[in-house]
Amino acid sequence: MIRARNGKANKRVSSLYIQFGYNPKSPSPSRTINMIVFITGASAGFGAEMARTFVKNGHQVVICARRTDRLEALAAELGDAALPIELDVTDPASIANALAMLPQSWRQIDVLINNAGLALGTKPAHEAPLEDWETMIGTNCTGLVRLTRALLPAMVERGSGLVINLGSVAGHYPYPGGNVYGATKAFVEQFTLNLRADLVGTGVRATNLAPGLCGGTEFSNVRFKGDDAAAAKVYEGTTPLTAKDIAETAYWIATLPPHVNVNSIELMPTCQGFSPFNIKRS
Ligand code: NDP
Ligand code: 8X3
Numbered sequence: 001m002i003r004a005r006n007g008k009a010n011k012r013v014s015s016l017y018i019q020f021g022y023n024p025k026s027p028s029p030s031r032t033i034n035m036i037v038f039i040t041g042a043s044a045g046f047g048a049e050m051a052r053t054f055v056k057n058g059h060q061v062v063i064c065a066r067r068t069d070r071l072e073a074l075a076a077e078l079g080d081a082a083l084p085i086e087l088d089v090t091d092p093a094s095i096a097n098a099l100a101m102l103p104q105s106w107r108q109i110d111v112l113i114n115n116a117g118l119a120l121g122t123k124p125a126h127e128a129p130l131e132d133w134e135t136m137i138g139t140n141c142t143g144l145v146r147l148t149r150a151l152l153p154a155m156v157e158r159g160s161g162l163v164i165n166l167g168s169v170a171g172h173y174p175y176p177g178g179n180v181y182g183a184t185k186a187f188v189e190q191f192t193l194n195l196r197a198d199l200v201g202t203g204v205r206a207t208n209l210a211p212g213l214c215g216g217t218e219f220s221n222v223r224f225k226g227d228d229a230a231a232a233k234v235y236e237g238t239t240p241l242t243a244k245d246i247a248e249t250a251y252w253i254a255t256l257p258p259h260v261n262v263n264s265i266e267l268m269p270t271c272q273g274f275s276p277f278n279i280k281r282s
Contacts, residue, residue: 035254038062038109040089040147041116043070045217046166046250049243050113053251055081062106064098065116089116089143090135099150111162111254112151114144117184119170119223122177133180140184145191152195152204159203160258164250165192167210169266173274185210189264196263205261207253212268215240241269 037054041047043065051061055078063071063078064087071084083106088094117140120132148163155161170178171185192208199206215238220231245267253262 035059035110036062036106036108037111037113037254038064038147038151039113039115040064040087040143041166042074043067045219046211046214046243046246047113047115048074049247050115050250051078051082053244053247054254055079057251057255060106062102062109087116089147090138092146095143095146095150107154108158109151109154110160111164112147112155113250114147114163114165114188116143117166119181119219120225121223124177125179128179136180136184140181141187141191144188148191148195155204156199156202161204162254163192163195163204163206164253165189165206165208167192167208167264169210169212169268171210172266176278193263196261203258205258207262208264209246209250209253210264210266211241211246212266213238213240213272214242214246214269216242238271239269240271241267 035054037050037059039047039050039054039061042051042061042063044067047063047065048070051063051074054061060081060083061078062083062085063074064085065071066086066088068084068086071086075082075084083103085098085101086094087098118136120136121128123129144165148165152161152163155163165188167188168182168185170182171187171189174182189208189210192206195206213235215235220234221228224230249265249267253265256262
């Protein structure tokens with residue numbers, strides 16, 4: 001599954017100096033050359049589209065997920081710029097193994113996109129299965145912090161890097177049945193902001209990317225546990241955000257000049273808005 005891209009390393013080193021502004025001859029650093037982007041949850045949805053976007057723009061992507069057949073298909077589509085690696089973010093051994101398997105020339109990760117995540121169910125808190133809550137916490141929170149903790153030290157040592165965490169509007173606004181899913185995404189946002197607090201002065205950036213209703217991914221199919229009719233209903237009569245919208249936002253964040261940090265960004269489709277408070281009247 002792993003294919004090393006020899007021959008890119010030297011070009012990369014010099015281009016990174018330019019990219020991150022350390023070239024004294026280049027006061028306006030170019031942001032266009034050869035980043036290595038580590039994307040979790042790249043077998044579907046946002047993650048796969050982000051991989052396409054970064055590769056289309058000349059970057060390399062480490063594409064990770066549990067479904068290796070999907071990763072292989074994406075790698076075949078993207079060619080040598082994509083490195084597929086099996087990864088279950090809920091399993092510390094799988095994380096250690098994935099990182100250990102990175103070929104030398106792929107080890108300098110410029111951007112970590114913590115995208116792997118899921119919602120399970122829409123039942124109210126007093127009816128929702130506890131194991132669903134544990135899976136969401138294990139994936140959206142614990143998995144995300146494990147990957148971040150593993151890759152941050154090298155970024156800090158190099159004085160450059162970016163962590164993009166996939167939050168959600170569900171972490172900003174409560175809705176019925178959002179209980180633990182929304183809480184995990186609130187965690188993602190606060191963790192990201194706290195990263196910012198710790199990383200000031202290191203040159204490493206962090207962003208919470210929080211989309212609203214987004215169609216064309218497997219998110220609702222997973223949430224409704226394979227009830228594809230229920231999943232499709234979520235988007236009926238709407239023009240939701242697309243994975244391409246989110247991928248282009250992630251790409252924009254990653255290619256801003258190094259002195260610019262997007263702390264948190266929230267996107268909704270134009271057809272989505274807010275409701276009044278729900279008041280139970282006698
Ligand atoms: P998808 O269901 O289409 O993709 C989710 C990805 O996460 C898959 O590639 C899946 O791969 C991966 N994944 C799930 N569990 C694990 C795990 N334990 N280890 C590794 N990978 C895992 O969802 P989206 O693309 O729509 O969502 C991506 C992220 O964006 C999620 O964090 C989601 O919460 C967030 N989000 C989604 C919104 C939406 O409306 N779609 C809106 C706001 C935020 P595999 O199963 O192969 O492991
Ligand atoms: C996904 C968006 O509104 O379904 O995070 O919770 S929502």
